[in-house]
Amino acid sequence: MLSGVVVQVVINGILVGGFYALMGMGLNVIFGVMKIVNFCQGELLMVGMYLTYLFTSTFGLDPYLSLPLVAVIMMCLGAVIQHGLITPLLGAANDSNLIFMTVGLMMLMQNLALVLFKSDYRTVQTGYSLKNIHLLGQVVSLPKLISFGVLIFVTFMLYAFLMKSETGKKIRATSQNPIGARLVGININRMYILSYAIGAALAGIAGTLLLPFYYVFPMVGATFTLRAFVVVVLGGLGSIKGAFVGGIVLGLLETMGAFVVGPQFKDSVVFLTFLAILILRQHFVSRAR
Amino acid sequence: MGPLRSFRVELSLLGVLLLVPFFIAAPYILHVFIMLFYVAMLAVAWNILGGLTGQFSLGHAAFMAMGAYTSTLLLIEFNVTPWIGMIVGGMLAGVTAAIIFYPCFVLRGPYFALATIAFAETFRNLFTNWGMVGKAQGILLPMVDRSWYNFHFFGKLPYYYIGLVLLLVIYGSFAILERSRIGYAFKCVREDEDTASAIGINVVRYKLLAAFLSAAFTAVAGAYYAQYVRYIEPDLMLGGYSIEIVLPAIIGGIGTVGGPLLGAFLLMPISEYLRVMLGNTIPGGHLIAYAVILILIIRVKPLGLVGWLNGLRWYRQLSGAKLGVVEVMKK
Numbered sequence: 001m002l003s004g005v006v007v008q009v010v011i012n013g014i015l016v017g018g019f020y021a022l023m024g025m026g027l028n029v030i031f032g033v034m035k036i037v038n039f040c041q042g043e044l045l046m047v048g049m050y051l052t053y054l055f056t057s058t059f060g061l062d063p064y065l066s067l068p069l070v071a072v073i074m075m076c077l078g079a080v081i082q083h084g085l086i087t088p089l090l091g092a093a094n095d096s097n098l099i100f101m102t103v104g105l106m107m108l109m110q111n112l113a114l115v116l117f118k119s120d121y122r123t124v125q126t127g128y129s130l131k132n133i134h135l136l137g138q139v140v141s142l143p144k145l146i147s148f149g150v151l152i153f154v155t156f157m158l159y160a161f162l163m164k165s166e167t168g169k170k171i172r173a174t175s176q177n178p179i180g181a182r183l184v185g186i187n188i189n190r191m192y193i194l195s196y197a198i199g200a201a202l203a204g205i206a207g208t209l210l211l212p213f214y215y216v217f218p219m220v221g222a223t224f225t226l227r228a229f230v231v232v233v234l235g236g237l238g239s240i241k242g243a244f245v246g247g248i249v250l251g252l253l254e255t256m257g258a259f260v261v262g263p264q265f266k267d268s269v270v271f272l273t274f275l276a277i278l279i280l281r282q283h284f285v286s287r288a289r
Numbered sequence: 290m291g292p293l294r295s296f297r298v299e300l301s302l303l304g305v306l307l308l309v310p311f312f313i314a315a316p317y318i319l320h321v322f323i324m325l326f327y328v329a330m331l332a333v334a335w336n337i338l339g340g341l342t343g344q345f346s347l348g349h350a351a352f353m354a355m356g357a358y359t360s361t362l363l364l365i366e367f368n369v370t371p372w373i374g375m376i377v378g379g380m381l382a383g384v385t386a387a388i389i390f391y392p393c394f395v396l397r398g399p400y401f402a403l404a405t406i407a408f409a410e411t412f413r414n415l416f417t418n419w420g421m422v423g424k425a426q427g428i429l430l431p432m433v434d435r436s437w438y439n440f441h442f443f444g445k446l447p448y449y450y451i452g453l454v455l456l457l458v459i460y461g462s463f464a465i466l467e468r469s470r471i472g473y474a475f476k477c478v479r480e481d482e483d484t485a486s487a488i489g490i491n492v493v494r495y496k497l498l499a500a501f502l503s504a505a506f507t508a509v510a511g512a513y514y515a516q517y518v519r520y521i522e523p524d525l526m527l528g529g530y531s532i533e534i535v536l537p538a539i540i541g542g543i544g545t546v547g548g549p550l551l552g553a554f555l556l557m558p559i560s561e562y563l564r565v566m567l568g569n570t571i572p573g574g575h576l577i578a579y580a581v582i583l584i585l586i587i588r589v590k591p592l593g594l595v596g597w598l599n600g601l602r603w604y605r606q607l608s609g610a611k612l613g614v615v616e617v618m619k620k
Contacts, residue, residue: 096343096345099402103347114572115572119572268414282396
């Protein structure tokens with residue numbers, strides 16, 4: 001009996017963790033290239049969820065089919081944010097303004113959503129929303145499983161893009177050394193725009209994949225932003241593989257923590273672990289220096 | 290008069306504020322001023338750690354709530370006057386800040402901010418599930434006799450003057466601190482930690498002192514808020530409130546003496562005006578305005594309003610302000 005519960009907890013942990021991984025990867029692409037901590041990552045997810053909601057509720061489009069549309073719209077939004085608001089601040093002496101720019105964007109998106117959609121919880125109903133299938137002797141919700149599959153696919157595509165394609169190599173070069181990248185003829189401002197666009201698209205994709213079994217409300221992003229940071233710190237800054245593993249680990253940690261100390265304290269478990277890792281990591285880094 | 294001369298603007302503002310209640314008796318207007326004093330207190334207190342020392346806390350709402358809860362619980366459970374509760378809450382929040390930030394001070398820039406968010410969220414999570422502090426429902430302060438002992442008065446007038454005095458104390462402390470040896474050490478830590486420790490400044494000790502002072506003043510403001518509004522809940526620690534504490538400082542000019550005050554005086558009337566005009570039709574209206582102002586200021590005047598004003602000659606002559614070395618270099 002108990003082992004059955006543990007298997008269920010592990011499965012849920014992995015399925016949830018996939019989303020944290022996707023959010024963490026988006027954050028990581030942006031951080032890796034520009035060394036910016038993007039405080040509005042969760043709000044980009046929220047925008048993605050509302051876009052999917054609109055496509056589904058007004059045009060009757062299946063949420064999974066709206067995925068490419070959402071990804072493209074989010075890329076454009078990301079490019080506009082980067083070009084208009086963030087690029088001009090890069091290179092300024094104080095990085096505090098970069099923090100507060102993304103904080104301002106977070107407030108703006110949250111409250112625009114509040115005005116446009118009110119604080120109601122919304123979700124989409126599809127024919128398969130409540131379907132379950134049996135896996136390892138456990139009941140698993142079908143949309144969660146589909147989403148997880150798509151998510152793995154997106155992760156592989158991103159990894160292949162960054163590792164193999166020429167543009168991906170340019171992005172990585174910019175993240176390793178912007179001045180060197182510029183010297184060999186890479187337009188680094190374009191890479192900045194591209195990486196923020198990719199980060200935004202990943203958040204939007206996570207939003208689309210989340211909606212079939214979750215609900216959207218204007219403040220939904222806050223929990224995901226914080227968890228995305230946890231993932232990034234767990235998996236190492238700038239690393240895609242690390243973010244994926246970190247996301248799964250965080251998902252497991254959260255569901256296990258909820259199982260052990262009670263669901264009402266799962267936030268505390270997540271954040272205290274985060275603090276411990278953040279601080280210990282820094283101690284080791286400064287000792288190694 | 291010498292050192293006071295550079296506070297000409299502030300002193301005339303104080304004079305006006307002392308007289309305001311003699312001309313305006315409308316409770317609503319007094320309420321707006323009371324909230325303004327409260328917001329300004331928080332922003333000035335945040336500015337000690339965030340502005341002077343350069344450690345951006347995005348979790349200060351937790352310290353504010355700590356002051357609110359401490360003063361309230363002491364009054365309800367032990368019948369201790371909120372005046373003492375305010376001081377106890379301040380001490381408690383200061384010590385808590387020093388203890389929890391101590392390990393975090395190895396983190397720099399955005400990582401420190403992240404750690405403070407995580408701490409505030411953990412506190413909120415714990416308070417939401419803690420029976421003694423009323424769990425998620427929070428605490429409604431009971432109807433007690435209206436007296437100085439209970440920090441409970443008829444009308445808004447006493448709250449107005451108490452708020453003004455508290456703001457004066459916190460603002461004055463900041464202004465004195467900023468020009469003291471300690472203040473220079475804080476700024477040195479902010480500009481370059483390695484250089485600071487090279488010239489013999491104990492970086493960690495000064496950061497701890499700044500965290501203590503900042504959190505303690507924040508908690509005092511929180512206690513004032515709790516006794517005025519008479520209802521507190523764990524959601525006071527939400528990240529959004531922590532950001533609202535920081536906004537006036539950023540918009541007014543981070544690390545400057547007058548910036549947070551100016552920011553608060555700019556933002557509060559806008560927020561109240563929008564609240565009245567838009568009412569319930571657009572609930573987040575004033576926050577949209579805040580966000581737009583914040584983004585515009587960062588984009589157009591990165592040094593904040595005070596940084597911009599100090600660059601104008603007529604304002605320097607009026608206020609007697611002198612350009613600091615940093616401002617001259619950044620010009």
